[in-house]
Amino acid sequence: MMLKVSDVKQFLYCPRVVYFTYVMPVHRKVTRKMEYGKEEHLELERLEKRRGFRSYDLSSGERRYRTKLYSERLGMEGVLDMHIMCGSGCFPVEFKHTSRHPGLNHKYQLVCYAMLLEDRYGKPVRHGYLYLIPGKRVHVVEMTPNARTFVRKTLSRIRLMIARESFPAAPGRPARCFECEYRNYCADVG
Numbered sequence: 001m002m003l004k005v006s007d008v009k010q011f012l013y014c015p016r017v018v019y020f021t022y023v024m025p026v027h028r029k030v031t032r033k034m035e036y037g038k039e040e041h042l043e044l045e046r047l048e049k050r051r052g053f054r055s056y057d058l059s060s061g062e063r064r065y066r067t068k069l070y071s072e073r074l075g076m077e078g079v080l081d082m083h084i085m086c087g088s089g090c091f092p093v094e095f096k097h098t099s100r101h102p103g104l105n106h107k108y109q110l111v112c113y114a115m116l117l118e119d120r121y122g123k124p125v126r127h128g129y130l131y132l133i134p135g136k137r138v139h140v141v142e143m144t145p146n147a148r149t150f151v152r153k154t155l156s157r158i159r160l161m162i163a164r165e166s167f168p169a170a171p172g173r174p175a176r177c178f179e180c181e182y183r184n185y186c187a188d189v190g
């Protein structure tokens, strides 16, 4: 079964979000925050085009935006915000609207894109970048063998959950449920 990179990101945030996507689809309201996020991404792309590569610790390169990536081997697809091609390799970049330290779900989302880029170009990706929009900070994520294994295991866990139609436990982090668009469908959260 083909899964999306965003499924991995959401599963690590709360597995029920993926359950509500595939096993018991429910209506999901598009929030103003989501719309605003799209506009801000476009503006950032515009500004990125004028910048150098110093924040990525690279001397030069070519930026490619909103690339559709697909791997039959991994059973995964997604659209990557940006990647940089240069002599020393290929590096994925995801833009994030957070001023806090990036979450594990963001880190593994980037690892998924690195694995898809490896399939696309046939060469290893050593690291990638999370660009934190509010503070204009760049956070480096190393693509370790353990991180790749964790992504493969997460893909298997998602497929198993869907095949068995098993309703997962809530993440036990009330702050996540407080802002969640699926809150009405989870009767057991406060």
Ligand code: SF4
Pocket (backbone or CB within 6 Å): 014, 015, 016, 017, 169, 170, 171, 176, 177, 178, 180, 181, 182, 183, 184, 185, 186, 189
């Ligand atoms: S309300 Fe909480 S448990 Fe339910 S989907 Fe959202 S984050 Fe997960």
